[in-house]
Amino acid sequence: AQSVTQPDIHITVSEGASLELRCNYSYGATPYLFWYVQSPGQGLQLLLKYFSGDTLVQGIKGFEAEFKRSQSSFNLRKPSVHWSDAAEYFCAVGAMNTDKLIFGTGTRLQVFP
Amino acid sequence: DVKVTQSSRYLVKRTGEKVFLECVQDMDHENMFWYRQDPGLGLRLIYFSYDVKMKEKGDIPEGYSVSREKKERFSLILESASTNQTSMYLCASSPSSGGTYEQYFGPGTRLTVT
Numbered sequence: 001a002q003s004v005t006q007p008d009i010h011i012t013v014s015e016g017a018s019l020e021l022r023c024n025y026s027y028g029a030t031p032y033l034f035w036y037v038q039s040p041g042q043g044l045q046l047l048l049k050y051f052s053g054d055t056l057v058q059g060i061k062g063f064e065a066e067f068k069r070s071q072s073s074f075n076l077r078k079p080s081v082h083w084s085d086a087a088e089y090f091c092a093v094g095a096m097n098t099d100k101l102i103f104g105t106g107t108r109l110q111v112f113p
Numbered sequence: 114d115v116k117v118t119q120s121s122r123y124l125v126k127r128t129g130e131k132v133f134l135e136c137v138q139d140m141d142h143e144n145m146f147w148y149r150q151d152p153g154l155g156l157r158l159i160y161f162s163y164d165v166k167m168k169e170k171g172d173i174p175e176g177y178s179v180s181r182e183k184k185e186r187f188s189l190i191l192e193s194a195s196t197n198q199t200s201m202y203l204c205a206s207s208p209s210s211g212g213t214y215e216q217y218f219g220p221g222t223r224l225t226v227t
Contacts, residue, residue: 034215043203043218099144099207105155
């Protein structure tokens, strides 16, 4: 069965530090992969997506993610975190042959000044 | 810009009440979704609609029903609210695309059942 795992429930970083949020997926073919961000009390906003081609994908707000088929991973990175990046981050994979998305359980990012 | 709106940001209801959560999208999307979000559990799909009057159960449909009479509007109904339905409810929409398009989310409704 398709699934998405975000192994880190909660991550704390200092402002200006680099960030990597992990995402592993289980999928039988080339996946469609997404990263969303949810600021407190808000809905989800798309950060970036991968369908095919270049495995390093650039998104909004200075985020990028790298698709690694051999590791079934799609980790989200940012070289220098800002206090406004404090939020919850969700990785998702497009379910095969449908328009549904399968979401991970999320990683909450806390940023210290 | 795609806009998905939800009728209430916060809602407090009593046990046993019938509750309606409304969602409207303005981009003529075929698909609409209702999710429930709980800490540590991520987003869980309650129901999915791929066309007017067409619906499909998600992972946790028990205790919920839906209605889609018009393409732009998708309603979630709690027939008899219970305290275990206290949660954040998120609505989303997307074009019909074989899974290649992202979903666009509303701001959410935080429902408390007392």
